[in-house]
Amino acid sequence: MSKNITLSREDIVRLCERVEGAQMRAVAIPKLTDEYPSMTMDDGYAIQTELRKRFIEKGHKLVGWKAGLTSKAKMKQMGVEVPSIGFLTDRMAVPEGGKISVGALVHPRVECEIAFVTSQDLEGPRCTAEQVLAATDYVLPAIEIIDSRFQKFSFDLQSVIADNGSSARFVGGGRPRYASELDLRTLGVVMEKNGEIVEMGAGAAVMNNPAEAVAMLVNILHGMGEYLPKGSFVMSGGITAAVAVQPGDFVSARFQELGTVSVSFT
Ligand code: 0L1
Ligand code: MG
Secondary structure: OOOOOOOOHHHHHHHHHHHHHHHHHOOOEOOHHHOOOOOOHHHHHHHHHHHHHHHHHOOOOEEEEEEEOOEHHHHHHHOOOOOEEEEEEHHHEEOOOOEEOHHHOOOOEEEEEEEEEEOOOEOOOOOOHHHHHHOEEEEEEEEEEEOOOEHHHOOOHHHHHHOHHHEEEEEEOOOOEOHHHOOOOOOEEEEEEOOEEEEEEEHHHEOOOHHHHHHHHHHHHHHOOOOEOOOOEEEOOOOOOOEEOOOOOEEEEEEOOOEEEEEEEO
């Protein structure tokens, strides 16, 4: 598949450094398209790939991937119409019940997602939800903490892809289950913040079946010349809109059949 890269190598490195600086220092920056209005989604993925290489060179370990903007609620909330993907590293992982310092982030939001752990390699370009389910070891509930580095969470798809899909932290927990024992479409989730219900939904909100979102992710990876290796942790996308958090908040997501995952913010 031919890529529509319009940025020079120098610009890709420069924009990668800008995004990396914003992530490391937890400062908001203008969206990248303000300076490069004709930037493409492939340019965004080229910047994201550069960021991944830099993190790996610094010793971060790639543990998996995330699909983002995969539900109508999320697309409406963010004003985009196409899903995206981002990478996950060991430094983003937070244990179930753990604490996250809001000071290390710009303006975090939480969303509940169904995560997949794969037992076989998956490769595009025509990966299907059935192939994803056949290659899945188990599924588990997760909370993703997203943190767009763009001012006021105002961005477009090209910029958010460059910013690694707003990836910041993730928490896996609850009760892992074989996907074959569940109907992921009707599986319900209730998200509570400080004991109040703030969002609820069911798996079908994610592209009719969260396994479809993982297949989409594998097919985007193929376009980047990559595949999804076995043993990957993959988050399939927020079932509901994302909810803002601040210091002192306690968030828990109760998933039907999969138990509860929770995290607090300091
Ligand atoms: O995981 C997601 O769906 C987030 C994708 C990026 C958009 C955002 O920051 O809300
Ligand atoms: Mg997400």
